[in-house]
Amino acid sequence: MAYSVRFVNPQEHYRRLKPEIDAAIIGCLTRGDLVYRGELRAFESHLAEFVGTRYAVGVKSGYHALHFALLAAGIGLGDEVITVAHTFVASVSAIVHCGATPVLVDIGADYNMDPAKVEAAMTPRTRAIMVVHLNGRMCDMAAIGAIAGRHGLLLVEDAAQALGATFDGRRAGSFGIGCFSFYPFKILGGFGDGGAVTTSDARIAQAISRIRFNGEDRETGEYHFHGYSALLDNVQAAVLDVKLAHVPAWIAHRRAIAQLYHERLTDIPGLRLPPIDGPRQTDVFQNYVVRTTERDQLREHLKTLGVETLVHWARPMWAHPALGLADPGLSDTARLCREVISLPMSAETTEADVAATADAIRAWFLSPVSVA
Numbered sequence: 397m398a399y400s401v402r403f404v405n406p407q408e409h410y411r412r413l414k415p416e417i418d419a420a421i422i423g424c425l426t427r428g429d430l431v432y433r434g435e436l437r438a439f440e441s442h443l444a445e446f447v448g449t450r451y452a453v454g455v456k457s458g459y460h461a462l463h464f465a466l467l468a469a470g471i472g473l474g475d476e477v478i479t480v481a482h483t484f485v486a487s488v489s490a491i492v493h494c495g496a497t498p499v500l501v502d503i504g505a506d507y508n509m510d511p512a513k514v515e516a517a518m519t520p521r522t523r524a525i526m527v528v529h530l531n532g533r534m535c536d537m538a539a540i541g542a543i544a545g546r547h548g549l550l551l552v553e554d555a556a557q558a559l560g561a562t563f564d565g566r567r568a569g570s571f572g573i574g575c576f577s578f579y580p581f582k583i584l585g586g587f588g589d590g591g592a593v594t595t596s597d598a599r600i601a602q603a604i605s606r607i608r609f610n611g612e613d614r615e616t617g618e619y620h621f622h623g624y625s626a627l628l629d630n631v632q633a634a635v636l637d638v639k640l641a642h643v644p645a646w647i648a649h650r651r652a653i654a655q656l657y658h659e660r661l662t663d664i665p666g667l668r669l670p671p672i673d674g675p676r677q678t679d680v681f682q683n684y685v686v687r688t689t690e691r692d693q694l695r696e697h698l699k700t701l702g703v704e705t706l707v708h709w710a711r712p713m714w715a716h717p718a719l720g721l722a723d724p725g726l727s728d729t730a731r732l733c734r735e736v737i738s739l740p741m742s743a744e745t746t747e748a749d750v751a752a753t754a755d756a757i758r759a760w761f762l763s764p765v766s767v768a
């Protein structure tokens with residue numbers, strides 16, 4: 397159906413950037429710079445500078461970033477990695493595809509990993525903690541970093557939704573091995589799949605640059621192991637480099653939109669709003685997620701009024717039997733899956749979009765209509 401308020405607006409996104417984007421793409425095509433050229437290196441260097449690490453390594457997707465981060469750190473068969481079930485499936489798949497076992501822990505009030513649950517989930521096989529900074533909000537990195545340090549565990553950050561978010565002034569992806577996604581609708585999105593790993597560890601950066609290139613060292617031609625064809629395309633890197641310069645303004649816009657939602661939705665009984673910022677976090681609002689026990693009915697109501705929403709995610713990961721994950725009995729995660737709804741949010745979301753969405757939500761809570 398045609399929505400009057402869309403969740404995202406890729407056509408408008410492109411329209412605003414067209415001259416810069418077209419020049420970047422045409423430049424690469426005209427010169428024939430398609431694979432592992434200057435645009436990739438420039439983007440990697442700007443991304444590392446933005447995140448606050450020594451290195452950034454461009455790969456095919458956020459999934460590949462996670463998988464390669466674990467592989468480069470030596471995670472493999474028999475190892476356990478502690479993570480959350482309230483995430484995109486790729487976080488967990490990356491662990492499984494290394495031959496390791498995901499150990500799922502519950503979330504706290506911020507919808508992110510609850511640090512209080514981590515130590516109870518450890519066993520002698522625990523090798524790493526993979527935090528997921530969901531919706532643009534960072535996990536409590538002071539508490540989780542201290543746990544990782546105390547137990548000598550690797551720290552991997554799934555920062556796919558958190559480029560530019562901070563904890564104590566430090567950006568996501570600079571605490572552990574940082575993994576980013578440039579899926580088109582992320583804060584920094586390409587025109588297809590893309591991802592990157594950030595790190596200040598030269599050995600990790602070197603290993604990932606080889607893994608993404610079938611194990612080959614590009615300088616010597618030596619194959620160091622069996623790797624993957626998973627390099628970030630040069631044209632995609634050229635586009636991302638243009639867009640990276642806009643990210644601070646886009647984050648400011650997302651935060652302003654979140655503030656507007658807050659003001660317009662603030663006193664509705666039965667609707668829980670996300671906090672804006674934590675005591676030590678600055679959010680970038682990849683998603684603006686509200687909660688209600690009548691989520692599915694509200695969603696239908698918004699749809700009939702032309703407002704597009706999404707649910708991230710409706711079923712806990714272990715409730716997909718084909719994934720073969722044991723039910724860890726995480727009650728907060730299960731409840732969240734029944735209640736969350738993501739409202740329209742992007743760099744192109746307008747005040748009018750927020751007004752229309754908020755009015756429709758108010759109308760529902762003030763006089764709910766039954767939806768078949």
Ligand SMILES: Cc1ncc(COP(=O)(O)O)c(C=O)c1O
Binds near residue numbers: 460483484487589
């Ligand atoms: C939290 C999280 N982790 C991992 C990923 C995987 O990224 P990609 O889609 O680029 O493989 C995503 C993207 O949707 C995500 O939101």
